[in-house]
Amino acid sequence: MSETNKLSAAAAEQAVGVQASVQDANAQLFASLMNAPNKDPSAVSAESGDANYQKLVGKKFISPAECDKLMAEGKDAIDPNNTFTVDDLPKNHRYYKEGDMITLDMDESRLNVVLDKASSVCQKVYWG
Numbered sequence: 001m002s003e004t005n006k007l008s009a010a011a012a013e014q015a016v017g018v019q020a021s022v023q024d025a026n027a028q029l030f031a032s033l034m035n036a037p038n039k040d041p042s043a044v045s046a047e048s049g050d051a052n053y054q055k056l057v058g059k060k061f062i063s064p065a066e067c068d069k070l071m072a073e074g075k076d077a078i079d080p081n082n083t084f085t086v087d088d089l090p091k092n093h094r095y096y097k098e099g100d101m102i103t104l105d106m107d108e109s110r111l112n113v114v115l116d117k118a119s120s121v122c123q124k125v126y127w128g
Contacts, residue, residue: 053113062085092110097114097117111126
């Protein structure tokens with residue numbers, strides 16, 4: 001067997017080993033995600049505090065930057081009946097617009113606030 005063929009065979013064998021390692025890692029990741037605790041985002045549980053935050057659904061979210069801008073303009077457009085700010089959320093929260101990429105980490109103590117992409121109106125809230 002020529003030196004080139006020996007190198008090609010060794011490279012092919014190494015590639016198969018790497019591919020098997022990647023497949024094993026992917027299988028482990030998939031298994032851990034399948035076994036991860038998760039909550040149905042549509043579930044409302046009074047004891048976990050969801051009921052307190054369901055009132056945000058249908059209200060427009062005013063971002064901190066937007067609040068600052070409104071205050072600088074001398075406008076007080078934060079109507080608690082129709083809007084909410086980060087001050088209305090628990091310390092551990094994240095808000096994002098529908099379709100945004102988010103991490104898949106599960107944090108039972110984090111409130112997730114899903115906003116409409118165009119209007120920033122809250123579509124749903126859930127813990128996780």
